[in-house]
Amino acid sequence: MDISKIQNIGKINFNGEYTPDCVTPKSEVKMPSKVLPSIRDAIIATGLKDGMTISFHHHFRNGDYIVNMVMDEIAKLGIKDLTVAASSLASCHAPLIEHIKNGVITHIETSGMRGELAEAISRGLMETPVVFRSHGGRADAIANDELHIDVAFLGAPSCDVLGNANGYTRDESGATMCGSLGYAKVDAEYSDCAVVITDHIVPYPNTPLAIPAVHVRYVVEVEELGDPEGIMSGATRYTKNPKELMIAKNAANVIEHSGYFYDGFAMQMGSGGAALATARFLREKMEEKNIKAHFALGGITGQIVEMHEAGLIKKILDVQSFDLTAAASLMNNRFHTQIDGCFYAGYDYKGAAVNALDFVVLSALEIDTDFNVNVLTGSDGVIRGAIGGHPDTAAGAKMSVVVAPLTRGRIPTIVDKVNTVVTPGITVDVVVTDQGIAVNPNRPDIIERLEGADILLTDIESLKVRAEKIVGKPDPIKYKDRVVALALYRDNSIIDVIREVDEDEEE
Amino acid sequence: MRLRRTMMFVPGNNPGMIKDAGIYGADCIMFDLEDSVSVNEKDAARFLVYSALMTLDYSPAEIVVRINDLSSGLGVADLEAIVRARPDVIRLPKTEAAQDVIDCEREIERIEKEAGIPIGSTGMMAAIESAEGVLNAPEIAKSSKRLIGIALGAEDYVTDLKTTRSDGTELAFARGMIVNAARAAGIDALDTVYSDVSNEEGFLAEATIIKKMGFSGKSVINPRQIDPLHRLFKPSDKDIEKARNIMEAIREANAKGSGVASLNGKMIDKPVVTRSKYLLELAGLAEEAEEE
Amino acid sequence: MKIIKPAVAGTLESSDIQIRVEPADAPGIEINLNSSVKQQFGKKIIQVIHDTLEEMGVTDAYVEAVDKGALDCAVKARTAAAAYRAAGKEDYEWRVRP
Numbered sequence: 001m002d003i004s005k006i007q008n009i010g011k012i013n014f015n016g017e018y019t020p021d022c023v024t025p026k027s028e029v030k031m032p033s034k035v036l037p038s039i040r041d042a043i044i045a046t047g048l049k050d051g052m053t054i055s056f057h058h059h060f061r062n063g064d065y066i067v068n069m070v071m072d073e074i075a076k077l078g079i080k081d082l083t084v085a086a087s088s089l090a091s092c093h094a095p096l097i098e099h100i101k102n103g104v105i106t107h108i109e110t111s112g113m114r115g116e117l118a119e120a121i122s123r124g125l126m127e128t129p130v131v132f133r134s135h136g137g138r139a140d141a142i143a144n145d146e147l148h149i150d151v152a153f154l155g156a157p158s159c160d161v162l163g164n165a166n167g168y169t170r171d172e173s174g175a176t177m178c179g180s181l182g183y184a185k186v187d188a189e190y191s192d193c194a195v196v197i198t199d200h201i202v203p204y205p206n207t208p209l210a211i212p213a214v215h216v217r218y219v220v221e222v223e224e225l226g227d228p229e230g231i232m233s234g235a236t237r238y239t240k241n242p243k244e245l246m247i248a249k250n251a252a253n254v255i256e257h258s259g260y261f262y263d264g265f266a267m268q269m270g271s272g273g274a275a276l277a278t279a280r281f282l283r284e285k286m287e288e289k290n291i292k293a294h295f296a297l298g299g300i301t302g303q304i305v306e307m308h309e310a311g312l313i314k315k316i317l318d319v320q321s322f323d324l325t326a327a328a329s330l331m332n333n334r335f336h337t338q339i340d341g342c343f344y345a346g347y348d349y350k351g352a353a354v355n356a357l358d359f360v361v362l363s364a365l366e367i368d369t370d371f372n373v374n375v376l377t378g379s380d381g382v383i384r385g386a387i388g389g390h391p392d393t394a395a396g397a398k399m400s401v402v403v404a405p406l407t408r409g410r411i412p413t414i415v416d417k418v419n420t421v422v423t424p425g426i427t428v429d430v431v432v433t434d435q436g437i438a439v440n441p442n443r444p445d446i447i448e449r450l451e452g453a454d455i456l457l458t459d460i461e462s463l464k465v466r467a468e469k470i471v472g473k474p475d476p477i478k479y480k481d482r483v484v485a486l487a488l489y490r491d492n493s494i495i496d497v498i499r500e501v502d503e504d505e506e507e
Numbered sequence: 508m509r510l511r512r513t514m515m516f517v518p519g520n521n522p523g524m525i526k527d528a529g530i531y532g533a534d535c536i537m538f539d540l541e542d543s544v545s546v547n548e549k550d551a552a553r554f555l556v557y558s559a560l561m562t563l564d565y566s567p568a569e570i571v572v573r574i575n576d577l578s579s580g581l582g583v584a585d586l587e588a589i590v591r592a593r594p595d596v597i598r599l600p601k602t603e604a605a606q607d608v609i610d611c612e613r614e615i616e617r618i619e620k621e622a623g624i625p626i627g628s629t630g631m632m633a634a635i636e637s638a639e640g641v642l643n644a645p646e647i648a649k650s651s652k653r654l655i656g657i658a659l660g661a662e663d664y665v666t667d668l669k670t671t672r673s674d675g676t677e678l679a680f681a682r683g684m685i686v687n688a689a690r691a692a693g694i695d696a697l698d699t700v701y702s703d704v705s706n707e708e709g710f711l712a713e714a715t716i717i718k719k720m721g722f723s724g725k726s727v728i729n730p731r732q733i734d735p736l737h738r739l740f741k742p743s744d745k746d747i748e749k750a751r752n753i754m755e756a757i758r759e760a761n762a763k764g765s766g767v768a769s770l771n772g773k774m775i776d777k778p779v780v781t782r783s784k785y786l787l788e789l790a791g792l793a794e795e796a797e798e799e
Numbered sequence: 800m801k802i803i804k805p806a807v808a809g810t811l812e813s814s815d816i817q818i819r820v821e822p823a824d825a826p827g828i829e830i831n832l833n834s835s836v837k838q839q840f841g842k843k844i845i846q847v848i849h850d851t852l853e854e855m856g857v858t859d860a861y862v863e864a865v866d867k868g869a870l871d872c873a874v875k876a877r878t879a880a881a882a883y884r885a886a887g888k889e890d891y892e893w894r895v896r897p
Contacts, residue, residue, distance in 0.1 A: 249734070469564075561894070588891070592896050
């Protein structure tokens with residue numbers, strides 16, 4: 001007998017008289033528990049040390065209390081020099097500024113940033129440049145250990161004592177919910193040590209689940225995870241803004257005649273006003289022509305859910321639920337599935353869902369005449385946005401449609417050169433504004449189909465000229481030499497740098 | 508022929524709306540110095556609309572400015588500024604009688620002369636907003652060569668009638684009077700606004716009625732009302748095809764030097780030709796409406 | 800044209816500019832601008848305010864401007880309205896559009 005092919009089999013017992021060492025006497029068996037009394041206890045238990053990397057998810061959006069609660073405890077314990085690798089940060093995370101000043105945090109990685117923290121970073125708060133990654137890029141970096149996470153602190157609206165965690169609960173408690181925990185799933189799986197922080201411990205097993213107990217080391221119960229208002233809006237409403245509606249109507253017309261609107265198509269819609277409204281106009285066309293989508297991907301809104309429930313979209317792949325309707329649907333609808341960041345947009349992960357998209361509708365802060373898109377820095381050069389899945393979906397989808405008003409107030413959207421390249425122009429196919437539609441010249445197939453359908457097209461240069469004619473030519477933003485942040489592309493190569501803004505008045 | 512299916516109201520003291528007024532595709536843009544501007548801001552709105560007309564390009568839309576009526580003491584000051592900024596049309600509110608138009612025209616002509624603008628180049632339209640005005644609609648419509656149309660202003664009118672806006676019964680007489688007076692004078696008739704912006708169904712029902720009555724178009728207060736109205740006024744494919752065939756037959760007859768055109772053995776009457784031309788223009792096919 | 804009293808025109812709505820014109824403490828035109836687009840358009844806005852005042856014959860004035868992304872034509876209109884209010888005059892010399 002040759003047992004050399006059987007891995008790690010050890011010694012074979014031939015007579016069945018074997019008593020395993022690992023069995024606990026029945027009288028002593030009890031339900032194990034990973035619950036610790038406080039965040040402080042959990043931090044100590046994880047063995048968190050100076051110089052380590054910790055992570056957070058952004059499923060609680062601008063209502064999140066977790067990041068600030070955990071960082072305050074870490075600071076009290078005197079731990080320093082940490083890297084915070086959050087899936088994204090919001091305005092509510094302004095208290096991080098103090099922790100940076102005190103040396104508790106010395107590096108940040110995130111998808112986005114807004115408010116006071118973002119402004120402080122843009123003005124040179126940190127020595128090491130902040131690293132911005134796309135959702136797909138971050139998921140890959142974590143999975144490949146390019147971004148190693150020592151400890152993940154993951155808020156979850158429901159969890160059992162072993163750490164099976166989810167973004168909702170099926171009991172009648174009326175507890176907080178955030179829907180999908182897609183970005184947190186990656187952190188739980190690949191971090192050395194994951195701590196689930198919940199305000200709602202439920203009986204074992206907490207199924208269905210987002211994060212399985214095998215990926216969780218500790219569980220902590222707290223009073224509140226966040227401000228429910230900030231975590232979720234009741235329902236994402238359709239815009240009434242006539243300009244956004246016009247953009248949306250144009251975008252829906254483009255999609256209808258693009259060649260990618262056929263029975264069984266796959267789509268992703270951003271959550272901006274115009275992108276959302278595009279879904280509404282598209283729905284009318286789907287009903288009119290009896291065309292159904294096979295799946296919808298991405299951040300999911302109530303509008304997508306309504307279409308799913310009306311039988312217009314067969315399946316939903318949900319990495320982040322944007323409103324209560326979406327979260328409730330994830331709970332109730334069998335073909336509304338929670339997916340993780342790698343599944344959604346991973347670049348190395350060859351089966352990423354973004355690659356199965358026919359089209360995606362995306363917003364933009366700036367678009368340049370090379371079709372490069374900026375969603376990260378404002379027209380004044382200050383960080384105020386998030387890369388999100390923008391470059392991932394633009395590259396993956398067969399057609400990417402970027403929707404934006406030609407001007408916002410006095411700021412032109414179509415410019416010679418974007419402040420920060422987040423999504424390279426080569427992956428941007430159609431730009432739809434309220435005052436014209438431009439197709440990337442590298443997509444003659446789309447141009448031909450749209451012209452064939454009598455859709456009036458212009459070129460991106462003309463859009464830029466038109467914007468400048470209205471608002472005038474802006475003076476360029478002044479920057480200092482110092483680099484305050486790096487924008488990474490989905491393969492985690494550096495696509496652009498963000499410099500410190502120079503606001504000194506010249507007299 | 509100029510299409511006047513939609514006349515979009517833009518409050519004259521709102522820079523944001525003035526900036527974007529051109530992007531929605533309205534046939535006419537009407538900058539308002541009257542009801543949408545509070546008494547204390549009349550001067551500021553006048554400066555703003557003047558300044559916008561001097562610099563911004565709204566082509567191909569027709570530019571209309573609603574001034575304050577002359578009796579308010581503001582109307583002439585409005586004209587001094589606005590006529591020089593050369594809109595296509597000055598809209599006179601609260602027109603009671605032909606004399607109101609004549610008085611306003613006199614001021615416009617004086618300013619045109621002073622400013623060196625070709626006399627008569629400023630068009631006019633009159634809004635009728637009272638029971639008296641409606642009765643005088645025929646004379647008003649014929650009171651000046653500058654008039655491109657007359658319009659119904661329903662809010663003041665129903666108050667004058669001691670009723671309120673409802674299903675349109677209250678406006679039946681005024682609408683009939685105005686559209687008939689306008690057509691008799693060979694000018695356009697424009698219907699009043701529909702203010703419940705979120706009620707698209709009600710808006711379309713009203714628009715359908717006024718289209719059937721013969722109105723050229725309607726005032727709109729929100730850009731969202733433009734597209735539905737243009738769609739409503741768009742002729743059907745079948746009608747377009749018919750009109751094309753008629754114009755084709757006319758061109759053939761003209762080419763042959765024949766005075767009489769016929770289609771499928773039937774002689775084509777002049778009104779049919781006129782209607783076909785109008786229909787093709789509405790369909791955005793003006794080049795096919797030529798007789799030669 | 801002499802500025803005799805403080806006066807304001809314009810609002811703090813998006814795409815508008817609020818201009819406050821006051822009699823000057825010192826000779827000349829002094830403009831203090833606060834703008835959401837100062838980096839990109841600050842110089843231009845100050846230039847337009849300055850030129851508009853000069854064109855109307857205002858030589859001495861203190862101007863406080865709070866800009867919310869107004870186009871040049873709105874800057875001009877608000878400046879003119881504020882200055883005329885501040886001068887207590889109504890005899891603006893309208894030009895003819897070419």
